[in-house]
Amino acid sequence: MEEIVLNSGDTAWMLASTALVLLMTPGLAFFYGGMVRTKSVLNMMMMSFITIGIVSVLWVIYGFELAFGYKADSPWYGNISFSGLGGIVNDFTNNGGYYPIPVLVFAAFQLMFAIITPALISGAIADRTKFSAWAIFVAIWSTIVYFPVAHWVFAFGNKVGDTVTGTGYLAGKGLEDFAGGTAVHINAGAAGLALAIVLGKRVGWRKEAMRPHSLPLVLLGSGLLWFGWFGFNAGSALAANGIAGLAFMNTQVATAGAVCGWLLVEKIRNGHPTSLGAASGAVAGLVAITPACAFVAPWAAVVIGLFAGIFCALAVGLKYKFGFDDSLDVVGVHLVGGIWGSLAVGLFGTHVVNSIGLDGLFYGGGTALLVKQALGVGLVAAYSFLVTLALGYAIEKTIGFRIAKDAEVEGIDLSEHAETAYEMSSSSRGGAF
Amino acid sequence: MKLITAILKPFKLEDVKNALQAAGVTGMTVSEASGFGRQRGHTEVYRGAEYTVDLVPKVRLEVLVDDKDSDSVVDVIVKAASTGSIGDGKVWTTPVDQVIRVRTGERGSEAI
Numbered sequence: 414m415e416e417i418v419l420n421s422g423d424t425a426w427m428l429a430s431t432a433l434v435l436l437m438t439p440g441l442a443f444f445y446g447g448m449v450r451t452k453s454v455l456n457m458m459m460m461s462f463i464t465i466g467i468v469s470v471l472w473v474i475y476g477f478e479l480a481f482g483y484k485a486d487s488p489w490y491g492n493i494s495f496s497g498l499g500g501i502v503n504d505f506t507n508n509g510g511y512y513p514i515p516v517l518v519f520a521a522f523q524l525m526f527a528i529i530t531p532a533l534i535s536g537a538i539a540d541r542t543k544f545s546a547w548a549i550f551v552a553i554w555s556t557i558v559y560f561p562v563a564h565w566v567f568a569f570g571n572k573v574g575d576t577v578t579g580t581g582y583l584a585g586k587g588l589e590d591f592a593g594g595t596a597v598h599i600n601a602g603a604a605g606l607a608l609a610i611v612l613g614k615r616v617g618w619r620k621e622a623m624r625p626h627s628l629p630l631v632l633l634g635s636g637l638l639w640f641g642w643f644g645f646n647a648g649s650a651l652a653a654n655g656i657a658g659l660a661f662m663n664t665q666v667a668t669a670g671a672v673c674g675w676l677l678v679e680k681i682r683n684g685h686p687t688s689l690g691a692a693s694g695a696v697a698g699l700v701a702i703t704p705a706c707a708f709v710a711p712w713a714a715v716v717i718g719l720f721a722g723i724f725c726a727l728a729v730g731l732k733y734k735f736g737f738d739d740s741l742d743v744v745g746v747h748l749v750g751g752i753w754g755s756l757a758v759g760l761f762g763t764h765v766v767n768s769i770g771l772d773g774l775f776y777g778g779g780t781a782l783l784v785k786q787a788l789g790v791g792l793v794a795a796y797s798f799l800v801t802l803a804l805g806y807a808i809e810k811t812i813g814f815r816i817a818k819d820a821e822v823e824g825i826d827l828s829e830h831a832e833t834a835y836e837m838s839s840s841s842r843g844g845a846f
Numbered sequence: 847m848k849l850i851t852a853i854l855k856p857f858k859l860e861d862v863k864n865a866l867q868a869a870g871v872t873g874m875t876v877s878e879a880s881g882f883g884r885q886r887g888h889t890e891v892y893r894g895a896e897y898t899v900d901l902v903p904k905v906r907l908e909v910l911v912d913d914k915d916s917d918s919v920v921d922v923i924v925k926a927a928s929t930g931s932i933g934d935g936k937v938w939t940t941p942v943d944q945v946i947r948v949r950t951g952e953r954g955s956e957a958i
Contacts, residue, residue, distance in 0.1 A: 622897045624890065683891045693893060730894045742893060 417505045420513035426653035427518045433644025434525035438465055438532050440637025444692065445536045447630030448741050450623060452824025453540040454630075454834045460535035460547055465528050467551050472524045473498055476555065480563040481508070481523065483571035483579030490561045491568060491579065509569025509577060509584075512651045522648060523567070530559050530597045536741030537605030538612050540623075541821050544829045546814045550608075550804065558800050559600065562793055566596040588789035589762060589770060589782065591660065592649040594704025594755040595793040602748025603797040605739060611805035612814055614738035616821050623740075628688050635692035639668060642699045646706040659766055660706040664699065667706070667718030671698025674722025690726065697725035697746050701754030705761065708770040713761035720757075721750050748794070755790050759783030847942040847958065848916040850923065852907045853879060853935040858927045859905045865926035871909055871919060879906040885933030904935060910945055912955050 442461035446454045468476070475495050482492025498520065506512040506519040531551045535542075563581075566588065570580035583595070590596065615623070625631060646664045650657035675694025676686040701721030702714055709717065729745035732738070739745065759782045762773035772778030808814050815821075820828035827833060854862060859876065866874060880901040887900040911919050916939055923937050947957040 622899070624892055624897055679891075679894075683894065685891065687891065689892055726894070733895070 417511050417513055419505070419515070420652075423512070423652045423654075424514045424518055426657065427514050427522055427648060427651065430644035430648025431518065431522040431525055433641045434522065434529070434648065435465075435641075437525070437638050437641035437645065438462075438529050440634050440641055441529065441532055442634070443630050444634025444638060444696070445539065445741055447627040447632075447634060448536075448625040448689075449539050450824075451626045451835055451837070452833070453826055454626060455826040455832055456542075456544065456829055457535070457539055459544065459830065460542070461532040463544070463548055464532040464535075464551050467548060468528045468531065468555050469524060471552060471555055472520070472527055476527060476560050477520045477523065479556070479560040480527070481520070481568050483507075483568070486579045488580065488582035488585060489564065491564050506651065507571055508567075508651070509580065510572045514651065519651065522651075523563070526567075526593055526597060526645070527555060527559055527563065530593075530601050531555055531604075533598070533601035533743060533747055534605045534608060537609045537739045537743040539740035540615050540825055541612060541815050542825075543812075543814060543816050546808050546812055549812070550808055550814075553804055554604065554801065557804070558604065558797055559596075562596050562600055562796065566590050566593070566789070566793070583789045583792065586788060587771070587782075587785045589708050589758045589786065590704040590755060590789060591707040592646045592703045594700070594751045594758075595789045598700045598703060598747040598751030599755065599790060599793050600797045602744050602746075602751055603794045604801040605743030606737070606748065607798050607801035608805050608814075609732075609737045609739040609744070611802065611809055614736075615740065616818055618738045619733070625689060628692075631692045632688055635695045639695055639699060642668075642703075646703060650707065656707050656767060659711075662711050663702055663706040663709065663714035666711050667702035667714040667721070668695050668698035670715040670718030671695060671701065671722035671725075674698075674719040675726040676722075678723055678726035693729070693742070693746060694722040694726065697721045697750045700747055700750035701757065704751070704755045705758045708758050708763070708767055709761040710763060710766050713757075713763075717754060717757045717761065721753055724753055725750050752790050752794070755786050756783065759786040847945055847955065848911050848913055848939045849942050850909045850911060850916065850919055850937065850939050852909075852923050852927065852937040853881070854905045854907060854927050855929070855933060855935060856903060856905045858929070858934075859907065862907060862923055862926040865922050866909065866919070869919065869922045871911070871922075873909070875908040877906045877908075879904045883933070883936070902933065910942065910958050912958060 438461050442458035446458040449457045478492040478494040480491050484492045501516050504516040506514050506516045565581040565583040568581035569584050570577040643661055647657040647661040672691050672694040675690045679690045680686045698718040698721050701717050725746050728749040729742045760773045760775050762770050762782055763776045764770050764772055771782045773782050880903050882900055882902055890897045920937055928934055945957040946953050
């Protein structure tokens with residue numbers, strides 16, 4: 414093995430990126446929290462915060478090894494080890510080749526992905542989920558779904574000399590998913606669909622108004638997500654280099670395109686472009702460009718984003734047709750946006766912007782890449798949906814997944830956390846006139 | 847004595863209040879209210895899902911007056927509150943048996 418010298422520029426960027434990606438989860442808490450009613454905003458935000466707590470602990474104990482350890486040499490999972498990251502403190506990152514950054518920085522960066530993925534699911538089951546059941550779900554789901562799937566997609570193996578061992582299944586098959594269109598977004602979207610089916614509809618769904626209680630919070634959340642996503646996508650280069658720059662630019666312009674796309678649909682269909690539409694469009698664009706950000710040219714990123722906004726704006730209404738209460742549209746935004754973005758790599762991918770990328774359909778590469786992308790989409794969606802469905806029913810049958818009906822009507826903040834988000838009394842109002 | 851109750855468009859409150867003060871009315875009670883009449887509510891759309899909001903925000907203004915002032919004060923309110931469009935609100939009067947000023951214990955017209 415040649416001598417690796419730590420690159421302080423790369424390491425500094427990865428440390429900053431890691432903090433940026435962490436910020437996405439509180440951002441998500443605001444994004445989701447603003448969309449629910451006043452009586453459940455704290456619970457909605459707590460579902461994200463408890464995920465930060467649980468997944469971080471699991472990651473240190475065995476999660477990182479299970480996702481990125483290579484000793485098992487399996488395409489499906491990494492090492493089964495409970496070493497608590499004690500043995501690798503002085504190592505450099507080896508993920509299909511050496512990176513001149515400490516492995517703990519890589520582990521911390523990947524931890525933030527492991528945190529936000531289950532947090533994304535929470536939007537599908539807003540207002541009605543027993544908090545203890547959610548905590549148990551997060552621990553088990555991370556262990557049997559996220560950690561293995563992250564291995565399939567993100568683990569490029571342990572390279573020693575010319576030999577690479579322990580490459581993940583989809584990574585080995587040539588799936589191009591730069592920052593987690595499959596492992597994060599399709600994974601969370603399919604799991605959200607499964608849990609929405611397991612838990613069933615909220616009391617009063619489609620009968621009473623369930624309007625977002627604070628759109629400024631939603632916009633704040635989407636802004637924080639957008640900001641943090643630069644770390645998510647550009648940080649996935651694992652270096653401060655040209656690929657990071659490409660991913661950065663593509664993240665910006667795709668998101669901008671998706672805001673325009675979503676608002677265009679609203680203006681034509683409903684007559685008014687809405688602030689919720691702008692916030693949702695931004696997230697849809699961020700989701701869609703996630704797998705593609707380092708494999709397409711910026712003009713293509715705009716097209717991917719524009720269509721992500723259009724597709725997702727049209728998709729969020731489908732839950733009413735199919736009759737499942739995916740409360741905050743995890744399916745319509747993350748599953749649909751993730752599928753579109755992952756497949757779009759097979760259309761717009763080009764080796765011109767990234768030498769390791771293949772040419773997609775529109776660049777004369779035929780359907781070869783598109784087929785690899787479809788395999789990744791299908792495998793992750795099917796695995797996540799089926800395992801989550803089984804896990805969801807297992808929790809439902811044993812400890813119960815939902816709170817009591819009267820508690821749900823009274824408000825989950827009060828019943829699960831003994832708190833309320835806002836002082837609603839109007840008798841102390843003064844000065845307005 | 848009469849209690850005049852007026853339901854107003856919130857943005858007209860300032861005009862009505864000023865007109866009443868100019869007409870010599872020295873006190874009033876104002877509260878936020880919501881409801882609907884012929885104006886009905888409005889429709890809001892969130893991610894393509896339409897919600898009908900029946901109750902429109904209004905202001906309720908209450909004034910206690912002597913019987914002899916009742917008609918003129920009602921006229922002042924109606925004139926100041928009117929925009930000519932649907933949803934301008936309503937004004938009504940109700941008889942009041944007794945009024946007591948808490949500080950002095952004065953009763954009847956003295957307390958107004």
